[in-house]
Amino acid sequence: MTPSQSTESIPTDVLALDVHDLSRTFGVRKALDKVSFELAQHQFLSIFGPNGAGKTTLLRVLATLTPPSAGSDVKVLGYDVVKDAFALREHIGLISHNPLLYPDLTADENLQFFAQLYGIPSSKERIDELLDAVELTHRKLDIVRTFSRGMTQRLSLARTLLSSPELIFLDEPYSGLDPHASDILDSLIEGIRDKHTFVMVSHDLEHGLEMCSHALILARGKVVLFEERASLDTEAFRSTYRDTVGLGVS
Numbered sequence: 001m002t003p004s005q006s007t008e009s010i011p012t013d014v015l016a017l018d019v020h021d022l023s024r025t026f027g028v029r030k031a032l033d034k035v036s037f038e039l040a041q042h043q044f045l046s047i048f049g050p051n052g053a054g055k056t057t058l059l060r061v062l063a064t065l066t067p068p069s070a071g072s073d074v075k076v077l078g079y080d081v082v083k084d085a086f087a088l089r090e091h092i093g094l095i096s097h098n099p100l101l102y103p104d105l106t107a108d109e110n111l112q113f114f115a116q117l118y119g120i121p122s123s124k125e126r127i128d129e130l131l132d133a134v135e136l137t138h139r140k141l142d143i144v145r146t147f148s149r150g151m152t153q154r155l156s157l158a159r160t161l162l163s164s165p166e167l168i169f170l171d172e173p174y175s176g177l178d179p180h181a182s183d184i185l186d187s188l189i190e191g192i193r194d195k196h197t198f199v200m201v202s203h204d205l206e207h208g209l210e211m212c213s214h215a216l217i218l219a220r221g222k223v224v225l226f227e228e229r230a231s232l233d234t235e236a237f238r239s240t241y242r243d244t245v246g247l248g249v250s
Contacts, residue, residue, distance in 0.1 A: 018076075019035060032054045039197070064085040
């Protein structure tokens with residue numbers, strides 16, 4: 001069964017990400033400095049850069065978790081991330097190293113809770129469908145605290161897909177996963193990637209490039225490179241990335 005659910009979708013001609021002069025300061029520090037790029041729907045963007053480059057801040061602004069600084073023009077799926085934040089949240093999902101699950105509830109109870117939160121009809125069928133898709137039906141009634149890291153991330157993916165978001169943000173989703181768990185998550189994402197837009201922050205250059213349709217490098221809050229994967233010179237990209245990581249971003 002497909003893990004997708006039929007909902008009213010965003011018109012296909014609307015950009016998934018329409019970012020112009022995005023800045024974000026924390027005190028005197030500029031986490032993002034006039035970042036600009038565009039991404040069509042149903043693409044997969046991988047964001048790379050050294051620690052402190054602004055990757056997570058960028059993801060948080062796009063996901064409406066952190067407001068941009070004044071003067072920024074940021075639209076996600078046609079929604080302004082500040083003025084339309086509430087409406088936009090119905091169309092986006094987030095998977096991170098923090099699974100955003102309740103460890104003392106079962107897998108089924110977690111998904112029931114979020115289904116009620118999202119107001120999802122026929123939630124039992126939807127939950128069973130998603131548990132099957134992430135290969136956790138056999139652990140449906142088990143407490144999440146007893147799950148491995150890989151199983152928890154798979155349940156986090158099911159939580160995210162409950163509302164069938166058009167755009168899914170991935171914040172280091174492979175952090176702490178063993179190779180087998182990573183392979184399972186890869187397979188699950190590959191099975192649904194043509195139905196969603198993905199934006200992933202990653203420190204794994206090879207894996208991130210393998211998954212993406214577009215790649216972006218950030219350093220000191222600025223875009224160093226943004227390019228379509230198909231036209232990318234891989235060796236030149238690796239060289240740019242190595243030079244970027246060597247900048248010693250503070």
